[in-house]
Amino acid sequence: MKISTLCATGSLLVSTVASATGIVPVLDLDFTRPATETLKKLGINDACIITAPNPITFTYCREGLPTLWKYQALDLEQEAAILKGEKMPSTDYGRITVVEADSVACQIDKTPPSAKPATTRGVALGVIMLFLLIGLRFTFRAIKREQYAPADNAGSPPQRLSETLLIKALAALGVAAAVALIYCFW
Missing domain, CATH: 1.10.287 (Helix Hairpins)
Known part of the structure; x- marks a missing residue:
């Protein structure tokens, strides 16, 4: 066998084993770190990220509150204004909205574990x-x-x-x- 065939087969085998064992997640993009950093820049330090499919749109809960919040960097009006070339103030780019007032995702489990x-x-x-x-x-x-x-x-x-x-x-x-x-x- 040629050395390039051996290298290709070996790299395919290593990547398959790594993804099967969970060492390297395959196509599992998680943007919780950038989302947390974005919230910290806004002064929100007690947030728990629920979903972060991309770095500019994510949902989160605040500690002790049952409200599910959504951060979206741009809404449709802002995107249309940017595409038209209109200038918008930088404070309008960050939007935080309430998704659900009494969310199940933000409920705190108050039952103590049976054993440590x-x-x-x-x-x-x-x-x-x-x-x-x-x-x-x-x-x-x-x-x-x-x-x-x-x-x-x-x-x-x-x-x-x-x-x-x-x-x-x-x-x-x-x-x-x-x-x-x-x-x-x-």
């Missing part, structure tokens, strides 16, 4: 690590017992003991895997 996420995460990871260590300990003990067991006593009780240790190890590792699955998908 950091506490839940810590407990789940602690349980996972505990059962992993227990499973590894039983596995290690079973391997060591097999290593040092005499070869002539194949059906003796030490053989059954190592099987019991392996069953305990599999059970502990299974519990760790189950907790990890519940933690990841819940």
